[in-house]
Amino acid sequence: xxxxxxxxxxxxxxxxxxxxxxxxxxxxxxxxxxxxxxxxxxxxxxxxxxxxxxxxxxxxxxxxxxxxxxxxxxxxxxxxxxxxxxxxxxxxxxxxxxxxxxxxxxxxxxxxxxxxxxxxxxxxxxxxxxxxxxxxxxxxxxxxxxxxxxxxxxxxxxxxxxxxxxxxxxxxxxxxxxxxxxxxxxxxxxxxxxxxxxxxxxxxxxxxxxxx
Amino acid sequence: xxxxxxxxxxxxxxxxxxxxxxxxxxxxxxxxxxxxxxxxxxxxxxxxxxxxxxxxxxxxxxxxxxxxxxxxxxxxxxxxxxxxxxxxxxxxxxxxxxxxxxxxxxxxxxxxxxxxxxxxxxxxxxxxxxxxxxxxxxxxxxxxxxxxxxxxxxxxxxxxxxxxxxxxxxxxxxxxxxxxxxxxxxxxxxxxxxxxxxxxxxxxxxxxxxxxxxxxxxxxxxxxxxxx
Numbered sequence: 001x002x003x004x005x006x007x008x009x010x011x012x013x014x015x016x017x018x019x020x021x022x023x024x025x026x027x028x029x030x031x032x033x034x035x036x037x038x039x040x041x042x043x044x045x046x047x048x049x050x051x052x053x054x055x056x057x058x059x060x061x062x063x064x065x066x067x068x069x070x071x072x073x074x075x076x077x078x079x080x081x082x083x084x085x086x087x088x089x090x091x092x093x094x095x096x097x098x099x100x101x102x103x104x105x106x107x108x109x110x111x112x113x114x115x116x117x118x119x120x121x122x123x124x125x126x127x128x129x130x131x132x133x134x135x136x137x138x139x140x141x142x143x144x145x146x147x148x149x150x151x152x153x154x155x156x157x158x159x160x161x162x163x164x165x166x167x168x169x170x171x172x173x174x175x176x177x178x179x180x181x182x183x184x185x186x187x188x189x190x191x192x193x194x195x196x197x198x199x200x201x202x203x204x205x206x207x208x209x210x211x212x
Numbered sequence: 213x214x215x216x217x218x219x220x221x222x223x224x225x226x227x228x229x230x231x232x233x234x235x236x237x238x239x240x241x242x243x244x245x246x247x248x249x250x251x252x253x254x255x256x257x258x259x260x261x262x263x264x265x266x267x268x269x270x271x272x273x274x275x276x277x278x279x280x281x282x283x284x285x286x287x288x289x290x291x292x293x294x295x296x297x298x299x300x301x302x303x304x305x306x307x308x309x310x311x312x313x314x315x316x317x318x319x320x321x322x323x324x325x326x327x328x329x330x331x332x333x334x335x336x337x338x339x340x341x342x343x344x345x346x347x348x349x350x351x352x353x354x355x356x357x358x359x360x361x362x363x364x365x366x367x368x369x370x371x372x373x374x375x376x377x378x379x380x381x382x383x384x385x386x387x388x389x390x391x392x393x394x395x396x397x398x399x400x401x402x403x404x405x406x407x408x409x410x411x412x413x414x415x416x417x418x419x420x421x422x423x424x425x426x427x428x429x430x431x432x433x434x435x436x437x438x439x440x
Contacts, residue, residue: 009274010274097304097307114275115275115278115279115398115399115400115440116274116275116277116278116279116282117278119278119279119282119399119440120278120282123282140400140401140402140403141400143402143403144399144400144402147402189286190286191436191439192283192286192287192396192420192439193286193287193288194256195394195418195420196267196287196364196366196394197256197258197259197262199363199364199392199394199417199418200258200262200265200267200292200363200364200392201259201262202392202417203265203363203364203390203391203392204261204262204265204363206390
């Protein structure tokens with residue numbers, strides 16, 4: 001099984017990165033049955049320093065499993081063998097211009113609360129856990145994530161409430177179908193098209209009146 | 213007597229143009245004279261007499277572009293002339309838009325306009341003011357180069373979309389254009405409008421929001437559900 005973790009492009013979501021790249025979570029991935037984990041860690045660059053990459057490397061240094069690994073390039077991957085002989089591949093990328101194909105090839109996704117990403121994931125009908133960033137100033141991510149969770153499109157967790165056992169529970173329940181998510185459909189299929197066509201008609205009628 | 217006449221002429225010189233401007237504004241301002249519409253989708257096809265109309269689509273970068281492309285996946289643009297507007301050095305939006313264009317089964321080529329950014333996040337006030345003015349002038353020049361002004365501008369923020377919308381409204385005010393503006397507020401705005409939403413509200417012909425709480429706060433806001 002493949003897991004995708006996407007943390008957003010413009011702001012480094014350190015809290016989520018620290019949680020998903022911890023030793024206990026790594027064993028959770030293995031025991032849950034994931035063999036491939038892709039981590040999109042962000043592309044925040046300030047004064048020529050790749051802030052997101054520095055954050056990831058600092059987190060990796062603090063783990064037991066990956067303390068000797070460093071993310072150096074835009075994409076790179078590491079292989080990890082645990083004591084039981086299970087193998088897991090971790091792939092790191094700062095940012096993907098084509099997130100959709102990554103989403104499509106994943107079985108489960110842990111995502112930040114960015115609206116665009118959420119909608120992309122829901123449209124591809126993937127199992128989704130949203131971790132909304134509670135340190136953002138204007139916290140609409142929380143409202144949207146909770147609204148979506150209420151409609152059972154996803155599971156939502158706040159970045160300050162990340163907790164290993166609970167999270168492992170979500171991963172396993174989603175895997176086993178114990179949490180059943182609703183397929184996302186936009187309720188109004190053609191409304192914007194009708195509005196655009198109607199406004200075009202208004203504009204053109206005005207044109208022809210002005211000419212005649 | 214002569215003194216009084218002079219006063220009269222002078223005040224007329226001030227009052228008359230002011231009167232003309234205000235009455236023209238009342239005549240063209242959508243927020244004053246367009247009724248509140250709330251129609252359901254009929255999913256109708258484009259009437260044949262509208263094919264070849266010009267639609268301008270503003271891609272605001274990042275999440276704004278993402279939402280716009282998602283909305284457009286449900287709008288049939290094949291028979292329209294498409295003018296895409298992107299901020300300079302926003303290569304991701306251009307990429308997304310070209311991807312979308314590839315899926316259209318049409319042989320009419322789209323056109324692209326690239327605009328200067330209105331302001332950068334965290335820019336100091338004075339240089340922010342300067343870059344805003346520069347962006348207005350840039351927008352004006354780019355619009356002048358178009359063979360025809362768009363019939364409809366479809367826009368969903370952010371702040372960088374404000375100059376082009378106001379410029380098109382100015383053309384309408386002056387009677388040289390008749391672009392109708394359709395604004396779609398971001399799904400991210402659950403309780404209140406964004407700044408660009410507030411700034412554009414008076415000049416848009418259709419103002420669509422995606423959460424009921426926002427719709428309840430603003431009389432002209434239309435709400436149909438999540439659109440993306």
